[in-house]
Amino acid sequence: MTHEEVKKRIVKLREEINKYRHAYHVLDKSLISDAALDSLKKELFDLELQYPDLITSDSPTQRIGGEPLKEFKKVRHDAQMLSFNDAFSEEDMKAWLERIEAYLGRRIASKGGAAPFYCELKIDGLAIELVYENGIFVQGSTRGDGVIGEDVTQNLRTVEAIPLRLSAADEVTRNLRRLKLDPKKYILAPKRLVVRGEVFLTKKEFAAANREQLKKDLKQFANPRNIAAGSIRQLDPKVTASRKLDSFQYAIVSDIGATYHEEEHLLLKSFGFKTNPNNRSAENLPGIFTFRDHWAKHRERLDYEIDGTVVLANDNRTYAEAGVVGKAPRAGIAYKFSPREATTVVEDIIVQVGRTGALTPVAVMRPVNVGGVTVTHATLHNADEIERLGLKIGDTVIISRAGDVIPQVNKVLKDFRTGKEKKFVMPKRCPVDGSPVVRDGVAYKCSNKYCGARHREQLYHFISQDGFNLEGLGPKIIDRLLDEGLIVDAADIFTIKEGDIESLERFGERSAKNLVEEIVSKKHIPLSRFIYALGIIHVGEETSRLLSDRFPKIKHAISPREFSKYFSDLTQESLETTRDIGPKVAESIRDWFRESRNLKLLQKLADAEVIIEIPKQTHAYRPLKGKSFVLTGTLQTMSREQAKEKIRTLGGEASESVSKKTSYVVAGIEPGSKYEKAKRLGVKILEEAEFLKMLK
Helix, strand or coil, X not given: CCHHHHHHHHHHHHHHHHHHHHHHHCCCCCCCCHHHHHHHHHHHHHHHHHCHHHCCCCCHHHCCCCCCCCCCCEEECCCCCCCCCEECCHHHHHHHHHHHHHHHCCCCCCECCECCEEEEEEECXXXXXXXXXXXXXXXXXXXXXXXXXXXXXXXXXXXXXXXXXXXXXXXXXXXXXXXXCCHHHCCCCCCEEEEEEEEECCHHHHHHHHHHHXXXXXXXXXXXXXXXXXXXXXXXXXXXXXXXXXXXXXXXXXXXXXXXXXHHHHHHHHHCCCCCCCCEEECCHHHXXXXXXXXXXXXXXXXXXXXXXXXXXXXXXXXXXXCEECCEECCEEEEECCCCEEEEEEEEEXXXXXXXXXXXXXXXXXXXXECCXXXXXXXXXXXXXXXXHCCCECCEXXXXXXXXXXXXXXXXXXXXXXXXXXXXXXXXECCCCCCEEEEECCEEEXXXXXXXXXXXXXXXXXXXXXXXXXXXXXXXXXXXXXXXXXXXXXXXXXXXXXXXXXCCCCXXXXXXXHHHHHXXXXXXXXXXXXXXXXXXXXXXXXXXXXXXXXXXXXXXXXXXXXXXXXXXXXXXXXXXXXXXXXXXXXXXXXXXXXXXXXXXXXXXXXXCCCEEECCCCCCCCCCCCCCEEEEECECCCCCHHHHHHHHHHCCCEEECCCCCCCCEEEECECCCHHHHHHHHHCCEEEEHHHHHHHHC
């Protein structure tokens, strides 16, 4: 995007985020999911990080919560209640740590025997501040806008997990000693103690609340967080008490002698507060990743909802020295779990032809992390679904991915439109073979009943051993990629992300990663195999080799664009000058390079960064010139491909079929029908040892 386009996008992001946050924090309404809102906030944060000149004081990244409700008395916090910026990946976390250390001018390391980081579970509830004077609970408030919150003292008194009186000094002393802390370091009976924590509703109570809603024929609550927020803001404390809220405390605002954040948790526990027993310190980023990943996998075991972890610099001085940027502390971050929903932009809509000839529209999206992986495609099912969504090319959308489900578009955020969006229309002709498209119920189909199957066979040929040799990407996976709309043509294989493949049945994180790595590793391909992979009629393995040999040896490697130009410029007469290429084969090659869809495929392969390797000048020593070989059975010393390459390097020809003109048949272990045919025709048969001797 240009600087001006980024500026417009930032303005629109701020408008929409403010709208959603106002509904969420002030009106207790969720217009979009938390995950989708987080995704929009992350996009804004990243853009402002990249373009700091576009940051303004009214940006949502510089604010904390919503305005306090008018029904409640306003409370000014002793210190600003900050919220955290979000991270969703290990790369985000590495970037966060680099920013802190660059700001401080030093590494964050262990200090005084304490770990450098502290990790907490991020409860999906409502942030609160509690004030105790002479050991008695006197005031409780919500975050509000971070500076001024709402006084909800009476409601918080109904939450049994919040103590109305602190433990006595002698009891605190005993508790600290049990926790192996020196009581003399701390103020054990502070005149004023301000602590912060979270109020939430357990999963059990959430289910109970919704059962009550059903009995009363009322709308069910969307999530526990909404009930917790609504309960705390009830004007009648009896309603709050009926909801059976729970609470953890996680920070001490008052200075009572704590050096580390980890100490604060132990002090809170000693004073009689309920703290989360699952929080842990961490020595480094790998330790942070382990903590976060463990709870991402095991959060269902918890009796409350969490949406990630909070990571802080453990040393309080370091935390304070790092300061605040916008609405968030530099030395703290919310390392969230991978969202089940996210927002992105639909950059194009392409049409895929399945095995039955059915046309499926597919959204090509700006890469986005959802469900723990990066995805770039989402199925749109059919034209009616696009109409129902009101989707246009260029729209900002909410997508979801869960389990083994291919990502799909759930909602279009039409308020993000700039006027440049384009309406999508189903094609009138098949993008594979140009046949007319006919409508069959909700489906659009190619009128050529063989189209889908032929297209599928071409893809099988493209990935075959003699083509791109994409191991692990067999016909069944190609079928699924086609049916789910993840690929339209062969070039799309090279743009697939791990997240696209993970959605397929029987694929997990590791197998998807391995397959993507295999695809990337095969982007460099010898010219002869590239020609073979294109599936030009009458052009087999040997003809591909002959065409490769005639290519100018000016460069070591070329792009498919250069390849396309060279062969498109060749005349049929020129092609016929190539050894063993007659009029029929030459015509087939010329016809292939006249097809616009084939030229488009080569362009897409170039865009996917496929590189064609040009063979070196033929070796001067060619002892096998004029000799033809056929291989059968399994060779022990080399693969069949390696054997063919050696034959060709020494001037010979490697053929697939046995005839009277064949010079030799090389027989490995368990030779097949070619061995028997060679015996019938009287063709000389070489054992592997004889073949190796000939190569020397």
